[in-house]
Amino acid sequence: MPKASKSKRRSVPVTARSAAGEAVPLPPIHVDGHEKVIINSQHLASLPLVGKLGKSSTETRRRINHFHTLIKEYSKLAALRAKAPALEIDERIELVEREMAQMGGLDWYQKASLLGQCKSRGGDTSRWLVPKLRDLDLHKKEGKLRLLDVGALSCLNYAKERAWIDVVPIDLNSQEPGIYQQDFLDIGKQANDGQTRAGEDEEDGDISHLFETPFDVICLSLVVNFIGDPVRRGDMLKQATRLLAPGGLLFLVLPLSCVTNSRYLDDERLLAIAQHLGLEKLHMHHTAKLAHYLYRLSSSATRSTEEDGQFKKKMLHSAPGRNNFSIVI
Numbered sequence: 001m002p003k004a005s006k007s008k009r010r011s012v013p014v015t016a017r018s019a020a021g022e023a024v025p026l027p028p029i030h031v032d033g034h035e036k037v038i039i040n041s042q043h044l045a046s047l048p049l050v051g052k053l054g055k056s057s058t059e060t061r062r063r064i065n066h067f068h069t070l071i072k073e074y075s076k077l078a079a080l081r082a083k084a085p086a087l088e089i090d091e092r093i094e095l096v097e098r099e100m101a102q103m104g105g106l107d108w109y110q111k112a113s114l115l116g117q118c119k120s121r122g123g124d125t126s127r128w129l130v131p132k133l134r135d136l137d138l139h140k141k142e143g144k145l146r147l148l149d150v151g152a153l154s155c156l157n158y159a160k161e162r163a164w165i166d167v168v169p170i171d172l173n174s175q176e177p178g179i180y181q182q183d184f185l186d187i188g189k190q191a192n193d194g195q196t197r198a199g200e201d202e203e204d205g206d207i208s209h210l211f212e213t214p215f216d217v218i219c220l221s222l223v224v225n226f227i228g229d230p231v232r233r234g235d236m237l238k239q240a241t242r243l244l245a246p247g248g249l250l251f252l253v254l255p256l257s258c259v260t261n262s263r264y265l266d267d268e269r270l271l272a273i274a275q276h277l278g279l280e281k282l283h284m285h286h287t288a289k290l291a292h293y294l295y296r297l298s299s300s301a302t303r304s305t306e307e308d309g310q311f312k313k314k315m316l317h318s319a320p321g322r323n324n325f326s327i328v329i
């Protein structure tokens with residue numbers, strides 16, 4: 001198990017029911033000194049897979065969406081509790097956690113998402129990216145492209161391109177031995193803080209060397225929307241610009257509704273945020289369900305965190321029936 005981070009943490013022990021009806025201890029909830037919320041995914045993932053994959057893609061999608069709602073609810077409550085602890089909030093958190101665990105936790109969510117990547121259901125988003133990389137002649141580049149795949153459910157996503165792409169796949173919860181168990185937001189924070197590859201012991205688990213050389217491409221495909229807290233979503237984009245080489249590419253994929261049906265985000269606003277971070281838009285493509293973006297980090301990008309605060313949550317579209325997805329910088 002990874003070592004606990006040095007940040008200040010509080011925990012509330014709770015339990016859920018396993019498939020067999022036994023009480024299963026649920027994870028401590030960690031709220032660090034900066035009032036940011038960390039879902040202890042390892043504990044969630046270790047719960048038995050009691051949730052079922054839907055019979056149809058619509059049913060699976062409905063359950064995935066419900067899991068997203070629970071994550072958001074969890075983040076809101078944990079932030080509230082960090083500001084003003086109260087028994088009532090603890091109880092509400094317990095209910096949310098119990099429901100997530102009953103659905104099968106992060107492990108269920110990942111398996112359901114992987115199902116969504118099946119060819120019959122549209123394929124994984126790397127198939128959109130690869131032709132764009134070829135159009136930029138990157139397959140002819142001397143030496144292989146270094147690509148960081150964040151939230152990787154399979155290490156085979158770029159297998160066909162292995163002659164010219166070197167992939168570093170990471171996820172909060174590794175589904176395969178080839179995927180490194182690593183929180184993207186912790187990269188650079190915890191050089192000696194127990195980052196483990198599935199199946200390796202802690203002694204061999206330091207993978208910080210993998211992140212010492214900047215990446216040519218970083219993929220954040222359906223990962224930013226996984227995070228419940230808008231500030232941490234912004235942190236993800238900032239972290240990507242830190243880890244990219246000058247001129248490197250950021251591939252961002254969001255569910256379409258995050259930019260077409262949100263009160264607080266649309267393509268224009270997303271572009272303004274990207275430009276603020278030193279990213280220029282190369283491509284944008286909407287399908288029926290997804291919004292794909294390919295940005296290039298300007299080779300002269302030098303941004304300082306003092307500029308943050310420019311992209312707070314701002315009402316853009318107040319029509320009823322819209323969602324509250326936002327990214328805050």
Ligand SMILES: C[S@@+](CC[C@H](N)C(=O)[O-])C[C@H]1O[C@@H](n2cnc3c(N)ncnc32)[C@H](O)[C@@H]1O
Nearest residue numbers: 110113151171172182183184185221222223226
């Ligand atoms: C919907 S899945 C996306 C999978 C895949 N990238 C795709 O496009 O289908 C989201 C994944 O992101 C992972 N994830 C979320 N936050 C992360 C973080 N901070 N660091 C690493 N992985 C993260 C989750 O564990 C989950 O497996």
